Amino acid sequence: MSHVPVLLREVIEGLAPKPDGLYVDGTFGAGGYTRGLLTAAPCRVIGIDRDPNALSAGQALEAEFSGRFRFAAGTFSQVETVLQDLGEATLDGFVLDIGVSSMQIDQAERGFSFQKSGPLDMRMSVDGPTAADAVNLLSEQELADIFYVYGEERRSRRAAKFIIDARGEAPITTTDRLAEVVQRAIGGKHSAIHPATRVFQALRIFINDELGELARALEAAERALVPGGRLVVVTFHSLEDRMVKSFLRSRSGQAGGGGSRHAPRVDAGPAASFELVTRRAVSAAPDELELNPRARSAKLRAAVRTSAPAWDDRIALSRNVIGLERLESAL
Known part of the structure; x- marks a missing residue:
């Protein structure tokens, strides 16, 4: 079964690709979002993925869209390093599809699913x-x-x-x-x-340190996106969606409320670094749900970068109770 990218139409609308713009598909996979961007506008795209199985799809797209697409092996939180290595400085758009892909689930040897017997691996790299x-x-x-x-x-x-x-x-x-x-x-x-x-x-x-990866990627996007640049994130679990929602609400000045006539807000904090595209998460339309059941739990959130400086405060991972260092030291 061929890979079907979730919320593709909504992702492209959220990124609004423009001619000569530079976009990063941080979870390249089989290249569904990348192909959508490259066909929607004469833009340039960089695909990032830590899964070695994504390399062949990346090489095929590099040949098909010569000069407009480049593939980089790595994690999406390393987007600034990838840009630097490829001689780029800033971004017009950044898209992330958080979680395990259907291709990874379907490969029993990867150990992501209990539907098929396989080694208990689960590593994306x-x-x-x-x-x-x-x-x-x-x-x-x-x-x-x-x-x-x-x-x-x-x-x-x-x-x-x-x-x-x-x-x-x-x-x-x-x-x-x-x-x-x-x-x-x-x-x-x-x-x-x-x-x-x-x-x-x-x-x-x-x-896979997925929450840490997401936190670092959101902060990197805030630094790398140009004013007017767009961030689009698709999540499938409440943990990731809450993190994205909290980040965008905070950075857009929506967190904490706006005060009232009885208790007006005194400290407005830093200037908003993002403007929300939609206040609520976008879900899949009925026509997509019929064709792609995986889209049932998908939620899309999007925002546009303002000209304000990136905030200094880091995303708090208060629920990150244990680090991978502990496990690595036990090996």
């Missing part, structure tokens, strides 16, 4: 610890925290305890074994989703 390393080396408390924070799993402690008991018998190295252990722990006969869904989500987000 080929570097760093795997999900198997996490479930076999971290403590019960650390696993419970990961499941609760990144997966919002209410029975996180029970899931962690069952994993500790199971790995005491034999290491947990495959997706189906982990799913079976979690299913025994959580149950879920009357649930619409598989009981292991949130645990798998949590491990994937943790292993």
Whole structure:
């Protein structure tokens, strides 16, 4: 099955590509957004992806759109470094599609899904610890925290305890074994989703530092976009959407309210660095939902960069309870 980019029409509308503009597709994948941009206007695009499997699609587009497209291996939070390496300074648009792609899910050997038996990997790149390393080396408390924070799993402690008991018998190295252990722990006969869904989500987000990546990318976009440049982010989980929503509301001066006649706002803070394109997240239209069920949970938020300086304050990752350094040191 060919890859279908989610909310493609809305992404292109949000970026509003212009001739000779420079745009970055920070989650290149199979190049769906990139192709949409290149065909919508005679612009230039840089595609970034840390998945080595994206290289072949990137090379094909480089040949097809010679001089207008370049592919860079790396993480989207490194967008400023990529621009510097390619001799560019600023951006007219930046798009991110946060989360695992359908192509990655479909590859059993990548270990992202419990629908197919495969090694418990979950890495979007080929570097760093795997999900198997996490479930076999971290403590019960650390696993419970990961499941609760990144997966919002209410029975996180029970899931962690069952994993500790199971790995005491034999290491947990495959997706189906982990799913079976979690299913025994959580149950879920009357649930619409598989009981292991949130645990798998949590491990994937943790292993790939997805929230940290997103935070760094939002801050980088604020610095790299020219006045009038556009930021478009598509998310699939509430954790990522809340981060994007909070960032854009804050940077557009919408956070904290505007005061009242009884208590007028005194400290307005820094000048707004973004203007919201829409106040609410954009969801997929009915015609897309019929063709692409993956779009059901997708939310798009977009904003336009103002001429105000980038803010100095960093995005607080108050829920980032455990870092990958702890796991790396255990290997």
